[in-house]
Amino acid sequence: MQFFSYKDNELHVENMAIEKLAQQYGTPMYVYSMNSLIEKVKAYQQAFADVKHTIFYAQKANENINILKLMASLGCGADIVSGGELFLALKAGIPANRIVYASVGKTDAEIEQALNAGICAFNVESPQELEVINEMAIKMDKQAPVAIRINPNIDIHGHPYISTGKSMNKFGIDYDDSLALIRHAANLDGIKIVGIHSHIGSQILNVEYFAAAAQKFLQMVRSLQKSGIKVEHVDMGGGLGVNYKSIIPEYAEDSLVIPTPVDLAKKVKHVLKPLDCEIYFEPGRSIVGEAGALITKVLYRKETNVKKFIVVDAGMSDLIRPSLYQAYHQIVPLQKIEGDLEKVDVVGPICETGDFLAQNRNMPEVQRGDFLAVMTAGAYGFSLANNYNARPRPVEVWVDGDKAEIIRERENVERFLE
Numbered sequence: 001m002q003f004f005s006y007k008d009n010e011l012h013v014e015n016m017a018i019e020k021l022a023q024q025y026g027t028p029m030y031v032y033s034m035n036s037l038i039e040k041v042k043a044y045q046q047a048f049a050d051v052k053h054t055i056f057y058a059q060k061a062n063e064n065i066n067i068l069k070l071m072a073s074l075g076c077g078a079d080i081v082s083g084g085e086l087f088l089a090l091k092a093g094i095p096a097n098r099i100v101y102a103s104v105g106k107t108d109a110e111i112e113q114a115l116n117a118g119i120c121a122f123n124v125e126s127p128q129e130l131e132v133i134n135e136m137a138i139k140m141d142k143q144a145p146v147a148i149r150i151n152p153n154i155d156i157h158g159h160p161y162i163s164t165g166k167s168m169n170k171f172g173i174d175y176d177d178s179l180a181l182i183r184h185a186a187n188l189d190g191i192k193i194v195g196i197h198s199h200i201g202s203q204i205l206n207v208e209y210f211a212a213a214a215q216k217f218l219q220m221v222r223s224l225q226k227s228g229i230k231v232e233h234v235d236m237g238g239g240l241g242v243n244y245k246s247i248i249p250e251y252a253e254d255s256l257v258i259p260t261p262v263d264l265a266k267k268v269k270h271v272l273k274p275l276d277c278e279i280y281f282e283p284g285r286s287i288v289g290e291a292g293a294l295i296t297k298v299l300y301r302k303e304t305n306v307k308k309f310i311v312v313d314a315g316m317s318d319l320i321r322p323s324l325y326q327a328y329h330q331i332v333p334l335q336k337i338e339g340d341l342e343k344v345d346v347v348g349p350i351c352e353t354g355d356f357l358a359q360n361r362n363m364p365e366v367q368r369g370d371f372l373a374v375m376t377a378g379a380y381g382f383s384l385a386n387n388y389n390a391r392p393r394p395v396e397v398w399v400d401g402d403k404a405e406i407i408r409e410r411e412n413v414e415r416f417l418e
């Protein structure tokens, strides 16, 4: 279903005109469709309904506590990467035994916190980390549930910063070394091997890469079974891509075919089913990405000899993806504008040349005071926002039908004194 669409030439989220929200709550503002979030989770659950599975929401994508509570109410677990995320997941009501913990740099304090909480699995990323967890678990008179994170050396042909499954990346253990490490781990008193894990990258648009990872899992689990080591789960990580280019068809410059959880299921289910293991997924972007937009106001038009700039009140401190990953986000006006398009850079107010939301973009002719929506900004938008240039982070609002609610207040500058 389309949760952001024009009705009577006005962009709506569900049944709410977004401009009304922008007038009421100010800009920059993140706005989310609650029913889109629900639909995305259900799409995964339905696609894998006939196999034993759990969806662990990768909360780094967006950890607004209300969104986490919604994920808990839908039966999701959490994929976490820090002690802070563990704290938030538990506060949101996600049970500890539905929390998996990846990170190449878990501190001793974080390991202790996770052992005390009783999480479902440590996704272990190095031999030394394994030894530390083993020693700490023995000291605490516990056994740590461990899934070794395998680096399968699969190139997803994406942006290098979000490709994680190649041998040159810092994540996981080389596929060829994993078997020996798991055999060793299975003999450690403080460790219980419960699964294997991998996460090959993000914004993956070709499900064949997941099929390749599943094949590697199949071989690995079969070899483990031959050694008498039974794993309870295989964790495929997250990574399914979202539509950054054509979510609002009226202004699309390009179109993208986005794989769905059903496409993913078709590729991996039949490979993994014979293993009799539970399948875990850790989607983040594909749950929240399309469910959110960043709303911003045009401050100025500015023209130089070579370029036209649209200066808006949101910048890289609110949404860093264009600057950090050269990411493309569709940008559309809240009130439809007829007429010719013009080529512009949409830039923020921050003192960096790298502060842009779009470059060389064909846009309708917007004017000072117009509102724009930067689409597909629900994932790695607010969660990567910061206070650079002493800018308070934006207000977050979600909409359910024709009802809107603030789910995080705009930050107050007084906070900068703390």
Ligand SMILES: Cc1ncc(COP(=O)(O)O)c(C=O)c1O
Residues within 6 Å of the ligand: 058, 061, 079, 102, 199, 201, 202, 203, 237, 238, 239, 240, 282, 283, 284, 285, 286, 379
């Ligand atoms: C271990 C792990 N799992 C899951 C995810 C979520 O990926 P995505 O948001 O692309 O679904 C990430 C993202 O970085 C990750 O590092």
